Amino acid sequence: SFLRGTVCVCVCAGCLLLSSVLLAEQEVENLSGLSPNPDKDIFVVRENGTTCLMAEFAVRFLIPYDVLALNGIDLITEQASLALPRGARIEGSCGSTEAELHISWVNNAYTLRIYFTKVGEHDGKAKETEIWKMSKVQLVYNTSDTTHFINAYNPGKHTASTHRLSALVTPGGRSYVCAAQQTLTLISSDHQKGITIYMSDIQIQPFDIKSDFVFSEPYKCITDQRERLEETLPLVLGLILALIIVITITIYHFHLKLTAQQPQLPRDRSLYKNM
Ligand SMILES: *[C@@H]1O[C@H](CO)[C@@H](O)[C@H](O)[C@H]1NC(C)=O
Ligand SMILES: *[C@@H]1O[C@H](CO)[C@@H](O)[C@H](O)[C@H]1NC(C)=O
Numbered sequence: 001s002f003l004r005g006t007v008c009v010c011v012c013a014g015c016l017l018l019s020s021v022l023l024a025e026q027e028v029e030n031l032s033g034l035s036p037n038p039d040k041d042i043f044v045v046r047e048n049g050t051t052c053l054m055a056e057f058a059v060r061f062l063i064p065y066d067v068l069a070l071n072g073i074d075l076i077t078e079q080a081s082l083a084l085p086r087g088a089r090i091e092g093s094c095g096s097t098e099a100e101l102h103i104s105w106v107n108n109a110y111t112l113r114i115y116f117t118k119v120g121e122h123d124g125k126a127k128e129t130e131i132w133k134m135s136k137v138q139l140v141y142n143t144s145d146t147t148h149f150i151n152a153y154n155p156g157k158h159t160a161s162t163h164r165l166s167a168l169v170t171p172g173g174r175s176y177v178c179a180a181q182q183t184l185t186l187i188s189s190d191h192q193k194g195i196t197i198y199m200s201d202i203q204i205q206p207f208d209i210k211s212d213f214v215f216s217e218p219y220k221c222i223t224d225q226r227e228r229l230e231e232t233l234p235l236v237l238g239l240i241l242a243l244i245i246v247i248t249i250t251i252y253h254f255h256l257k258l259t260a261q262q263p264q265l266p267r268d269r270s271l272y273k274n275m
């Protein structure tokens with residue numbers, strides 16, 4: 001029962017540590033706006049003198065395109081990898097249930113359009129809860145841009161879109177936050193090629209922003225919640241193990257002291273039988 005007591009003390013100490021680690025991390029959450037990520041951009045749409053849509057994220061695109069093979073007959077597929085440059089032009093619209101963000105760059109050779117919708121969801125008990133989500137993403141690109149599409153065959157403008165999406169689902173009145181990378185696949189008008197969009201370091205709110213330039217209460221994506229636990233769990237387990245070792249050594253130390261104080265037992269083995 002002494003061992004059980006020791007283990008219990010250790011587990012409780014671990015719980016206290018775990019909760020203090022989680023509390024400590026929540027306090028610095030406000031500083032996430034000072035991200036060291038240089039690829040991250042901030043987009044703000046304001047209407048009637050106040051912010052109605054705000055988004056921060058880093059984004060990269062992987063776009064396959066055709067080039068003529070050396071034999072001059074076959075087509076081979078190359079991949080263009082590009083990021084959103086600084087100072088892109090933004091436009092947007094804010095409605096009560098529909099919102100859009102349009103980002104254009106390189107003289108409109110590229111346009112990224114993100115569509116958001118707000119819906120009421122019935123949770124079974126005839127009670128309605130509000131959520132918003134990203135409902136569609138579209139990328140318009142022009143393979144005549146020779147900085148990214150080298151020797152593109154038959155260059156021209158193409159449009160790639162997602163199917164109807166239910167991404168970034170967030171409770172109404174809150175902003176979606178996700179540090180982990182989110183991947184989207186778009187189907188292009190260029191021979192149904194699959195375009196991949198990688199978004200990371202995201203904070204987005206397209207509806208119900210209460211004060212100018214300030215995101216409402218964040219809602220963390222599942223990946224981030226899980227990662228946080230995965231980061232802290234080994235630390236806590238390590239601390240518990242260290243504690244168990246210290247306690248065991250202490251017990252052993254006192255045990256040695258106690259036995260040393262006891263009178264010496266007879267050395268002769270034959271005497272044991274009579275005891
Ligand atoms: C942190 O956020 C809370 C609400 O989200 C706000 O009241 C507080 O002023 C913020 N603190 C800093 C330092 O920005
Ligand atoms: C801005 O004002 C116009 C006209 O008063 C109104 O129709 C519109 O809904 C307002 N927009 C927002 C986001 O409140």
Ligand SMILES: *[C@@H]1O[C@H](CO)[C@@H](O)[C@H](O)[C@H]1NC(C)=O
Nearest residue numbers: 109142143144145155156157
């Ligand atoms: C694509 O880019 C090329 C070169 O900049 C331009 O001539 C062409 O008009 C563009 N295509 C469209 C549809 O805008």
